[in-house]
Amino acid sequence: MPDVVVTVPKNFRYDNKKGLAAWISEGDAAGDAPSGLLWEFNTGGTKPKIEPGDRVYVVCEGKLRGYAPLVELRFIPSDKSPHRGRISFIRGGDAVAVTIEKPIRGFQGWRYRWWERDDEMPFPDWKSP
Numbered sequence: 001m002p003d004v005v006v007t008v009p010k011n012f013r014y015d016n017k018k019g020l021a022a023w024i025s026e027g028d029a030a031g032d033a034p035s036g037l038l039w040e041f042n043t044g045g046t047k048p049k050i051e052p053g054d055r056v057y058v059v060c061e062g063k064l065r066g067y068a069p070l071v072e073l074r075f076i077p078s079d080k081s082p083h084r085g086r087i088s089f090i091r092g093g094d095a096v097a098v099t100i101e102k103p104i105r106g107f108q109g110w111r112y113r114w115w116e117r118d119d120e121m122p123f124p125d126w127k128s129p
Helices: 019-026
Strands: 004-007 039-046 055-060 063-077 084-091 110-112
Touching (some): 019 055
Parallel strands (some): 004 055
Antiparallel strands (some): 004 110, 039 084, 055 063, 063 084
């Protein structure tokens, strides 16, 4: 499956918080009951080949924190190139906290998952820096 990986920016702010704490407080975190709301992660780049139900993994502060199933993908092409633009990965609840042993350096945009799903392990302490 063509799962994708995104990174929460170090300067991400929400609810007077920054980084990991801000991202957690945004809503429908792993282990929370689904609120019924949809959440959007925006980045730029080329449109990924990903379908609803595929996984969107999140890296924050050097660690894989988990994934949520994609509900919808929105792509708005740039005026300069129809192949690049603004990408919105839309998710609901049902996030799952998993990680891999190796640290992951943050990056801009998105990438396809490069590890095997069998390498993933539960991450009960995913809210810790």
